[in-house]
Amino acid sequence: MENKRILKKDERIDQLYSQDVRIIQNPHYFAFSLDAVLLADFVRVNHRQKIKIVDLCAGNGAIGLFLHDKLGGTFTEVELQPPIADMASRSIALNNLQDRYTVVNDDIANINEYVPKDSVDIVLCNPPYFPVTAQSQKNPNKALAIARHEIATNLTTVIQKMSGLLKMNGHGYLVHRPDRLGEILQVCQKNRLAPKRVQFIYPKPDRDANILLLELIKDGKPGGMKIVPPLIVHGSDGSYTTAVRELLYGK
Numbered sequence: 001m002e003n004k005r006i007l008k009k010d011e012r013i014d015q016l017y018s019q020d021v022r023i024i025q026n027p028h029y030f031a032f033s034l035d036a037v038l039l040a041d042f043v044r045v046n047h048r049q050k051i052k053i054v055d056l057c058a059g060n061g062a063i064g065l066f067l068h069d070k071l072g073g074t075f076t077e078v079e080l081q082p083p084i085a086d087m088a089s090r091s092i093a094l095n096n097l098q099d100r101y102t103v104v105n106d107d108i109a110n111i112n113e114y115v116p117k118d119s120v121d122i123v124l125c126n127p128p129y130f131p132v133t134a135q136s137q138k139n140p141n142k143a144l145a146i147a148r149h150e151i152a153t154n155l156t157t158v159i160q161k162m163s164g165l166l167k168m169n170g171h172g173y174l175v176h177r178p179d180r181l182g183e184i185l186q187v188c189q190k191n192r193l194a195p196k197r198v199q200f201i202y203p204k205p206d207r208d209a210n211i212l213l214l215e216l217i218k219d220g221k222p223g224g225m226k227i228v229p230p231l232i233v234h235g236s237d238g239s240y241t242t243a244v245r246e247l248l249y250g251k
Helices: 034-042 062-066 082-094 108-113 142-148 155-165 178-190 242-249
Strands: 012-016 021-025 052-056 074-078 101-104 120-125 166-176 193-202 211-218
Touching: 021 062, 021 082, 034 062, 034 166, 034 193, 034 211, 034 242, 052 062, 052 108, 052 155, 062 082, 074 082, 082 101, 108 155, 120 155, 155 166, 155 178, 155 193, 166 178, 178 193, 178 211
Parallel strands: 052 074, 052 120, 074 101, 120 166
Antiparallel strands: 012 021, 166 211, 193 211
């Protein structure tokens, strides 16, 4: 597919070289960032062909597409904003993955109109991180405000929908902010999701963690949560660490 024909005004194609995936991005909307790459890397390998995967708050489909080789089965990408859902559809076509990926342009609150409860093996989510403030409501770029702040959805809805979709012992994966960890664990416990693996991401060696990766199991046994080794994004000179460079560009 020719790039000129697939792109709309102000759009560009970005590439995640390590996974040989191309993603359509637009600076006026929330573009994928390192968070998406980190969450995809955190997901455990599962090559079974019959598994069902749902990506909530999917944006332009980046996380799901980054997992095309790591996970077998079929993906449902759920995105509320029509122009961003459209970018996801075109990114799927750009990578010739239409046979495995479906885009649902709707609120995640309505996901069970498309995917039955208790039917999914893996649910992914990179949700809005920030509670709504007066400033976020005044953000002139509504698309960015919705992507970053809990305007159209919130943590409780995300966790409820994740739990409702998952089969017993299904796996949920969430990227969020460490300062909300207490609240996240509380909401997960109320919704039958047992935290099993946590990783903290640090921007630099001397800074506090700013990203949290969490693996959850539906109706998993209590206890046994692992805190895996941390990942540091930048060295003291500001350049990417070897581990992050490999995630972006391959070994």
